Amino acid sequence: MAALSGTTFHIIGGGISGLACAWILKNKHPEIRSVIYEASDCLGGRAYSYFDKTFAKTLDNSLHVIVGANKFMSQFVKKEEWCRYCRFFDIETGKVDGKIYPNRDLVLKSICNTPSSDVATPIKRNIMRSLFPFSSSRRKVWFSRGNLSQRIINILSGYADEIYINHKLRKISSQFGFAAQLDFGARQVDISSHDKVIIALDNLNCSKILPIIPLEHNQIINIIYQTSQTIFLPQGSSFIGVRGGSFDWLFSYDDLLSAVISNYSPSGENLSQLAMKIWGEIDKIRGVNSAFMPPFKAICVKNATIKQDEATNSRRPDNALSKYPNVFIAGDWSMKDYPCCMETSVLSAKRAIDTALKINL
Ligand SMILES: Cc1cc2nc3c(=O)[nH]c(=O)nc-3n(C[C@H](O)[C@H](O)[C@H](O)COP(=O)(O)OP(=O)(O)OC[C@H]3O[C@@H](n4cnc5c(N)ncnc54)[C@H](O)[C@@H]3O)c2cc1C
Known part of the structure; x- marks a missing residue:
């Protein structure tokens, strides 16, 4: 392999995938310079925290779950922060159980943001084999409690040599078939022959830069209620899966209750009506009859992840290569046969870096 000092990796996108590229590079080849260019004014992409003025506290754009089987992401969780057991509440019967298998449809739908019956078979296989097997030994779960940025994003960003925010890549100019210049509008960056x-x-922003297929996406909605105190869920759980209700998961932390619906498709009701319906179901779970609904906030992420059915999965790339020999692709959507999650983002970063390092130009 050619000497790597003097090589720069230009990383476009400051989400988990881009940040993980810098993390992997620094650990493997500290002599390589990594530079991240991020379009928005903050890092984290779909996984970040922000200060919410209405609730006067820091919230995550959506609570993120990491399970014990997530080899890379679990490194960010401290032992004492793991919740050991996942419990499920059946709205109709009022029963609580802790068995994953009877609740596999709910779990699969949440991991893949796609109705469980539609999830592509190779994705299901990878979930069962390694990513979210929920075997009892690895059934440790952690959810971010408004601290995604602090616990993950800020740590990962420390591995990059340089970071430029408000740098939206507009186009790549080429010479002799190689990417030669990155155009950020107000600034152009030349790519030297050693650089990658x-x-x-x-996926959608990538399709504006490279000739790849824009894929269909599904939404996720998070309804957050600000209660006056911490609410305890059945059997002392801090989060619970919900069967037969209008939402999938309920998380309790500080004075917040957060209800999540994966693969959300609005059914004509407005957000207040939805929040009211969910609050009625939360009452059932808590076994109370509350007099009023607390203030709430709805965070709807329209293009939360790509759809993960067979047809969409078959259109995902087979490798990290692009039309330019010195440009490589990462991103949760880019790993065919894997669910779109933070762990997959790191796997995609690892594949992109390994491929880039193997190719001598
Ligand atoms: C509501 C929600 C809940 C989720 N829950 C979980 C969960 O519980 N557990 C889990 O593991 N995963 C979860 N995920 C999935 C997880 O957030 C994603 O898989 C992961 O964050 C994807 O990271 P990424 O870096 O691949 O993409 P992104 O986070 O989308 O990062 C891409 C970055 O590129 C930037 N960008 C875009 N265009 C340009 C451009 N032209 N130039 C420069 N920069 C650009 C964007 O601003 C963004 O920062 C959830 C996602 C959502 C939306």
Whole structure:
């Protein structure tokens, strides 16, 4: 392999995939310079925290779950922060159980943001084999409690040599078939012959830069209620899966209750009506009859992840290569046969870096 000092990896996108590229590079080849360019004014992409003025506290754009089987992401969780057991509440019967198998449809739908019956078979296989097997030994679960940025994003960003926010890549100019210049509008960056570029964007933004197929996406909605105190869920759980209700998961932390619906498709009701319906179901779970609904906030992420059915999965790339020999692709959507989650983002970063390092130009 050619000497790597003097090489720069230009990483486009400051989400988990882009940040993980810098993390992997620093650990493997500290002599390589990594530079991240992020379009927005903050890092984290679909996984970040922000200060919410209405609730006067820091919230995550959506609570993120990491399970014990997530080899890379679990490194960010401290032992004492793991919740050991996952419990499920059946709205009709009022029964609580802790068995994953009877609740597999709910779990699969949440991991893949796609109705469980539609999830592509190779994705299911990878979930069962390694990513979310929920075997009892690895059934440790952690959910971010408004601290995604602090616990993960800020740590990962420390591995990059340089970071430029408000740098939206508009186009790549080429020479002799190689990417030669990155155009950020107000600024152009030349790519030297030793350098490599990693495009670590979401699928829709990537399709504006490289000739790849824009894929269909599904939404996720998070309804957050601000209660006056911490609410305890059945059997002392801090989060619970919900069967037969209008939402999938309920998380309790500080004075917040957060209800999540994966693969959300609005059914004509407005957000207040939805929040009211969910609050009625939360009452059932808590076994109370509350007099009023507390203030709430709805965070709807329209293009939360790509759809993970057979047809969409078959259109995902087979490798990290692009039309330019010095440009490589990362991003949760880019790993065919894997569910779109933070662990997959790191796997995609690892594949992009390994491929880029193998190719001598
Ligand atoms: C509501 C919700 C809940 C989720 N829950 C979980 C969960 O519980 N557990 C889990 O593991 N995963 C979860 N995920 C999935 C997880 O957030 C994603 O898989 C992961 O964050 C994807 O990271 P990424 O870097 O691949 O893409 P992104 O986070 O989309 O990062 C891409 C980055 O590129 C930037 N960008 C875009 N265009 C340009 C451009 N032209 N130039 C420069 N920069 C650009 C974007 O601003 C963004 O920062 C959830 C996702 C959502 C939306």
